[in-house]
Amino acid sequence: MEVLDKYLLKFRFIYFISSLFLATYGSSALADSTSSKQTIKALYIPLADHYAALVAYDRYASQMKFADFQIEQMKNWDLLRAYFQSGDVDMAFVMSPLAMDMFIEKPHFRWIGLMHRDGNALAINDLINEQVNLAEKRTDRKPDDSVALTLKRLYLETGKSIEIAMPHLKATHSVVLYRYLKEHGVNISFTRYEEAPVTAISVAPPKSPSFIKAKSNRNQAAAFEQSLPWADIVETSGYGHVAWYSKDVMPWKNGHVECISLATDKAINEKNKAIKEVTRFIQKAGEDIEIARSEGGIKLESIVKIIRKYIPAHSREAIIASLDPELRVINYQHLNVDKAGLKQIMDLALEGGIIMKPVDIESFSDTQFDIKTIDK
Template sequence: MTNEKPTLTFGHLKITDHLLLGVAKEQHADGAVPYKYFHLETKAYRGWNPLADDLKAGKLDGAFILAPLAMEIFYANQNIQMILQAHKSGSIVIKNRRANIERVEDFKGKNVLIPHYLSVHHLLFDRMLRESGLEIGPGKDVILDVVAPSDIPEIIEWDEKGQVGGFIVAEPFGTQVVKAGYGDEFALSKDLWPNHPCCVVVMKKDVVEKYPDAVYEFTKSLVEAGQFTESQPDQAAQIGSKFLDQSLDVIKTVLTTPKDRVTYAELKPVIDDFEYMQTYLTTQIKAMSDKIDLEKFIDYRFAEEANAQ
């Protein structure tokens, strides 16, 4: 415990899965009710690998990050802990309008874009294909290409021959492509795995140990930001438009059409969900090196004290 008021820097991507960081920053760091125990700084990244590299290098105090990627970092050096879920659901499968995709089987012979191999997106698309009898990999039915989320819209726009069948990614990039006229919704992730986890909030273990009051204050502000976003989606969309550098129309659509496309009311970690995730990604796909001890990875204290649901 210390009386020092640290500056804590959190990495994130410009996706609606990370909207609560922007809402909390608007309400506290930049707003009328400043944080008491710390100063908040945020750093935006285009893709997952640079964020993960900075987190591993100790250049970030915490991050909003893909759960499987966070678990892999924990497996490698055990210096981070999960304190909260960032959201639930919130991703989308888009079919390229030029690729003539009407059903799952039509993805055969196509490349599909995913944001990272260590992601729930990989799990969901793999499972969807397997259920239709398709196999993923070189020389098989479908090839997956990893592309930074923010680069996906441009790739679809320039794919005049429809070689890319589509993609699965966190919003708002799917809705952006739909509104631009280059793709159509094939499925929402909430319909592939209802109420699924995806991104989580992690912090360096030494920061958690040294500044527990700051960690609790930050956690509570995220829970309150989730409640605000659920009850005031129009105001949250205005904050999100600035924080995520997206049009207001796109963000408002993501938050309201349908209402449960992405949700922020239930942020308390559900260990069974993460156990299923790591089991799938170490057996069916073998994307993760190995399973981790989730009881040591997840620190429930702050979510429980903040009355996270």
């Protein structure tokens, strides 16, 4: 028995030492694996525009080999602009005219891809719709002259410019609204000093439903042009109507350019593999969203669950309405750099006084992050 006890004691000692070694080695290996990743911090706004980033983070961040992918939600575009321009973060997802204006101010970054195509809409309140009488089905609502002429008529009747809330004055939305009104002979002002039937004002996207509600409560004409799903939120909540979608105002192959992905020169130079990995998984997440919207069911509910985890203000109904496969008013395909598509936006932004100077698109863009290039 004494001999057996000695063997048992020896075995336990060896087992203890082995376990301690494995635990220490395993922890060290895990630490080495984690430390070998490079932090990629990205800024986003709570919009359907940036859904692919949320899905990429939630589903695929743990699978990334080179990137420790992190996302931070910003309350408005000016905060995002200031934070990104400080150089303290690696990436940001930004509306294209605003991004060009940022580049003019401080060209320390490059455009590396798209976050989505199309994706914004004009919403109007009942006071405007009483004169417009929109079609019941959203698929039948097109950017004809009815809303534009109603806005002009209300201006002539009241002598007051109709305020339309935009996420930012230097937004793609401003470009879309400018083009729509111009095509129907209605002027728009982007300052309070120039008299026009329509005045664009800046209202943070999450506050746009409150803007239209407050105006309606005072029996005033109200409208906003915002990214999805905010227009869908006022429609599904019963206090506003989607008048038209940007895809019909700005027709473009595969959908017009909207929010784009930016990466700092420092991150591109020092964290190249990590930036490429994040870009690839954002596109994969975009494919996931496209599959979910077409198949519906569990796959769509899974996407809705991820979005509401990070943006609870987006209702399930509004998310599903935004991703309606029949409407297809936003899409997450063809997300590589689209220089001609950006030029379309830039030329109209310059014409409308939304941005003051053009950018050299060749210098602004970096196509090494196009997915076909990455996969070679």
